[in-house]
Amino acid sequence: MMQISFLRKINFERIIDAFLPLLAMMAALGVGAVMLLLMGSNPLQAYAAMIEGAFASTNSLADTIVRATPLLMVGLGICISFRGGVLNIGGEGQLVVGAISATVVGLSLPEAPAVMVIFLAMLAGFLAGAVWGGIPGALKAYFNVNEILSTIMMNAIAVQFMNYLLRDPLLDPDQFNAASKIPQTARLAAAFDLPRLVPTRLHLGAGIAVLLAIIVYLFLWRTSIGYRIRAVGLNPDASRYAGIDVKRYMVLSLLLSGAFAGLGGAVQVLGVHHRMFTDGSAMGFTGSAGFNGIVAALFGKLHPIGTIPASFLFGALLVGANKLQRAMQVPSAFVIALNGLVVVFVVSSEIWSRRRSRQRVIAGESHAGEMEDKLVKIPEEVHL
Amino acid sequence: MNDELIRTLASILVQSSPLMIAVCGETITERSGVINLSVDGTILLAAMTGFVLGLKTDSLLIGFLAAAIVGALMAFLVAFGSFRLRQNQVAIGFVLTLLGDDLSAFLGQNYTRIPGPVVEHLPIPYLKDIPVIGRIFFDQDLVVYFAIILAVFTWWFLNRTQPGLHLRSVGERPEASFARGINVNRLRYLYSVLGGALIGIAGAAYSLDIKVGWSDGHTRGLGWIALAIVIFGGWSPLRGAFGAILFGATKTLATVLQRTFPEVSVVAFNTIPWLLMIFVLLTVGSEFTARLILYMPKPLRGPLSRALRVSPPMALGKTFGND
Secondary structure: OHHHHHHHHHHHHHHHHHHHHHHHHHHHHHHHHHHHHHOOOOHHHHHHHHHHHHHOOHHHHHHHHHHHHHHHHHHHHHHHHHHOOOOOOOHHHHHHHHHHHHHHHHHHOOOOOHHHHHHHHHHHHHHHHHHHHHHHHHHHHHHOOOHHHHHHHHHHHHHHHHHHHHHOOOOOHHHHHHOOOOOEOOOOOHHHOOOEOOOOOOEOHHHHHHHHHHHHHHHHHHOHHHHHHHHHHHOHHHHHHOOOOHHHHHHHHHHHHHHHHHHHHHHHHHHHHOOOEOOOOOHHHHOOHHHHHHHHHHHOOOOHHHHHHHHHHHHHHHHHHHHHHHHHOOOHHHHHHHHHHHHHHHHHHHHHHHHHHHHHHHOOOOOHHHHHHHHOOOOOOOOO | OOHHHHHHHHHHHHHHHHHHHHHHHHHHHHHOOOOOOOHHHHHHHHHHHHHHHHHHHOOHHHHHHHHHHHHHHHHHHHHHHHHOOOOOHHHHHHHHHHHHHHHHHHHOHHHOOOOOOOOOEOOOOOHHHOOOHHHHHOOOEHHHHHHHHHHHHHHHHHHHOHHHHHHHHHHHOHHHHHHOOOOHHHHHHHHHHHHHHHHHHHHHHHHHHHOOOOOOOOOOOHHHHHHHHHHHOOOOHHHHHHHHHHHHHHHHHHHHHHHHOOOOOHHHHHHHHHHHHHHHHHHHHOHHHHHHHHOOOHHHHHHHHHHHOOOOOOOOOOOOOOO
């Protein structure tokens, strides 16, 4: 009898935990409904427009998946870095440098075979992101520089770098001649476009991202390197005593994290925009995917496979919110605010659920092995 | 001293005064053991609130007050989430950063790029006539005076008064303070809210004085700079103020250089502050510097170590007490 009630309790708690991010999203939408009411719109009508805009037709579904792809790419990197106990807030910058590198590769090899160029462009994005993530990683491991601050600063540097390149050396010759000088590069050769899967905007990048999610899962849970990354994240001291070079794995997890975001940037160029452009900030190109990817990963409980549906849902939210904005004629800033609300609620719920699971262990209702998946993520004591 | 140089120095002081205020606020917060990472979002939201309310009521005082309240509220959320809800301070702070950014864009959308009230120039009689110093320090407006006095006062408060001693003790050894009969969390609440209010005032100082008006992402990035300067300042208000001025000086220098070398891209100069901040964080925190100092002649080691190495309050970011 004891045994059964004990199990039931755990299951009930766990079910709550599993649905917590979803509940948090609902709560955020609830607050959004109040905002809509205050602006004089009918929230039910608005959310109907939102759901319709995100799922109703093949086109809108494709839009949602296209929007989810960079979130998944960044989110996979976040899974690695947060599991490794380092916080990569630099997704925006890593997306940007990845996209720039891919664009440069595409522009400088216009005549080469498409498959080769696409591969090289992705590789370039991957490597550029790795550098952009690896620098804060090395600074953290060997010079004790707080990675939250340094990744934020790397974002700013990437944006400056992008603005420079796009306004001068990489500026589209057409824009230059037309004297409008909109800061963007020339369009890449049409041969380099990632193949479309169905006659919509959906491109191969989504498939690549899902494949990568499986690879990241296998990497983190089925290889010794992945095991060590997680061990360092769980307990750096114990890992050190076990003979793991903690610093090296810190660098590696931030480096890989940046690399996936960089690859995401490359895929955005090859699959969606076919060129690089800027509105002066990173957001114009990334659509804040660097930050939203963090939320998607947390939504997916920092599990690469869980991040797939999480990114999809979050992509749906973003696409739907845009459609809502157009249908209801609410200010576009509402979309930004709604996005922010969801981020706040989801991240808060994630932190809360982690606490709950820890308390369950302390209370003896669950054993430590079961919560391994949940525990790490955000290091408790952060050295600023 | 020539006129141009004096004017440049005075403008550096003006440019860095909001940063000085924000750094002071965050220093107080962190000295009590709390990390308020929301600085960037807080400054944005406070700048927007201060500007909009200042514009609507046509009262600067209300603008600054509202900004202070916004800052205090954000800091209270961090403290409450950390002490009562037992969440990670850094995570809450980061989420609030994003929220502040988004919310300021949303709420301030109808008030972008319109003229509003501006803090008036207020030279101090007699003092402003002192050669050189008068022009730099006493021919400014209230925000600048406030920033300077605040930095000095905070230093005095932290290091020369009993409440200041209590503040430092809860940030260094909360258990010992508790044993001495100090209510650790109450003090931490107090000083994070106070620090947050100062960060809010810094936001209004931007939108009502230094960078007048409001636009989307008006002060984006400056909060992170402030966080880095707190570390550079070794959690001392005076050194932090010095860091803020140094940062202002680099920015001014960058503009001067830009005018001198127009062929070099603006971007190179815009990147300098960020690279500088990374370099600064790298110098003050790393073991490498400590080892380097060991190679120096003995009499230099002490001063160099004090100048180049800093260490955070021992209980920074650690919550106190059981739930």
